Structure formats: C-alpha cells, structure tokens
Amino acid sequence: EIVMTQSPATLSVSPGERATLSCRASQSVSSNLAWYQQKPGQAPRLLIYGASTRATGIPARFSGSGSGTEFTLTISSLQSEDFAVYYCHQYNNWPPWTFGQGTKVEIK
Amino acid sequence: QVQLVESGGGVVQPGRSLRLSCAASGFIFSSYGMHWVRQAPGKGLEWVTVTWHDGSNKYYADSVKGRFTISRDNSKNMLYLQMNSLRAEDTAVYYCARIGSGSYYPDYWGQGTLVTVSS
Numbered sequence: 001e002i003v004m005t006q007s008p009a010t011l012s013v014s015p016g017e018r019a020t021l022s023c024r025a026s027q028s029v030s031s032n033l034a035w036y037q038q039k040p041g042q043a044p045r046l047l048i049y050g051a052s053t054r055a056t057g058i059p060a061r062f063s064g065s066g067s068g069t070e071f072t073l074t075i076s077s078l079q080s081e082d083f084a085v086y087y088c089h090q091y092n093n094w095p096p097w098t099f100g101q102g103t104k105v106e107i108k
Numbered sequence: 109q110v111q112l113v114e115s116g117g118g119v120v121q122p123g124r125s126l127r128l129s130c131a132a133s134g135f136i137f138s139s140y141g142m143h144w145v146r147q148a149p150g151k152g153l154e155w156v157t158v159t160w161h162d163g164s165n166k167y168y169a170d171s172v173k174g175r176f177t178i179s180r181d182n183s184k185n186m187l188y189l190q191m192n193s194l195r196a197e198d199t200a201v202y203y204c205a206r207i208g209s210g211s212y213y214p215d216y217w218g219q220g221t222l223v224t225v226s227s
Contacts, residue, residue: 032211034213098155
C-alpha cells in the first residue's frame with residue numbers, strides 16, 4: 001500500500017499571501033496524483049489531477065507540481081473562500097486508492 | 109450537470125446491516141466507474157470500494173473486505189453499498205464518487221450520507 005504523507009498538518013496564512021502544501025508518496029506514483037479541497041460540512045472538490053492539471057472551473061491561483069514521490073499544491077494569493085482542508089490522493093498503484101491525512105489552511 | 113445523491117444512512121447497532129444508495133444523473137452512468145469513500149467524524153478520507161463501469165471488476169479496502177458489497181444497476185443509474193456486520197469503526201460519512209474519464213481518480217462527489225454504528 002502506498003502511504004501518502006502531507007505537510008504541514010496546519011498552515012496559517014494571511015489573505016493575499018501564498019500557500020505551499022506538500023505531499024509525499026512512500027513510493028513513486030508517477031504523475032497519478034490529485035488534490036481535493038474540502039470545506040466543513042461539504043464533499044471534497046477536485047482541484048488538480050495528473051499532478052498539475054486544473055479541473056474544470058478551478059481558478060488559476062491553484063497550481064500543482066511534482067512527479068514520482070514529491071508533490072506540491074500552491075495557492076498563489078489566498079482568498080477567503082480558500083480556507084479549507086486539502087487532501088492529496090494517489091491513483092497509480094491500486095488497490096487500495098490512498099489519500100493523505102490532509103492539510104488545514106487557516107486564517108492567520 | 110453531474111449529480112450524485114446518497115441515501116440510506118442512519119443509526120444502526122453493531123453487527124447489523126445497512127444498504128446505502130447513490131442516485132446518479134447528468135452523465136451516462138453506465139460509462140463510468142464509481143467509488144465509495146468514507147470519512148469518520150473529524151478524520152480524513154478513506155477509500156472503501158470501487159466498481160468498474162460495467163461491474164466487471166470490484167475492489168475493496170481490507171477493512172471492509174468480506175463485509176461490504178458494492179453493486180450497481182445501470183438501468184436505474186444507481187450505485188449501492190451493502191454493509192453487513194457493521195462495527196463502531198464503520199461510523200462515517202459515506203460518499204459516492206465518479207471515476208474521472210480515462211483515469212481512476214474521483215472527479216465528482218455526492219454530498220454524503222452519515223452512518224452511525226452504536227448500541
């Protein structure tokens with residue numbers, strides 16, 4: 001099973017600032033990595049797939065990078081609606097499909 | 109637009125059974141694989157099971173293998189999760205999610221249904 005490790009667990013950022021979230025896989029997942037955003041009481045929303053491709057309707061301030069075992073989600077200028085929990089997800093080696101434990105982005 | 113609506117959650121005693129449903133609309137259901145993913149209260153996302161578009165392949169997390177069964181009725185645009193021998197640790201919000209076209213990640217998710225296993 002591939003273990004996904006996200007860091008940090010919590011990220012405190014001021015509105016307008018840049019946020020950088022990391023995700024590490026226990027073995028290579030190639031570029032088969034997705035990022036999701038989840039707000040309280042809501043379902044996850046797909047942001048990025050293929051490590052760097054934005055999903056339909058996702059603003060350009062969200063960008064993904066990386067391949068193999070190291071991945072990054074960058075939010076270039078945080079808006080109020082971006083404060084949420086973010087999960088990475090590998091779909092390269094399955095079953096099982098696995099998720100990171102999440103990074104909470106909170107208002108500083 | 110893609111819509112996934114789960115139902116069937118509730119409070120159930122340990123050892124009992126429950127069946128969840130997921131009604132799909134806004135896309136050609138029979139062309140897409142489907143996941144169930146769960147989230148225990150205050151915790152992260154845990155993949156549960158998946159079925160291919162035609163039901164030909166199904167996979168399960170070790171934590172539910174032998175107790176849960178995924179099925180689908182493409183004529184009704186419905187996905188199901190039969191959960192037997194429920195345990196307290198199965199308490200979670202259960203989401204159905206569509207598999208992205210040409211790949212294996214979930215792209216659209218339902219709003220979830222809460223299952224609470226408690227005596």
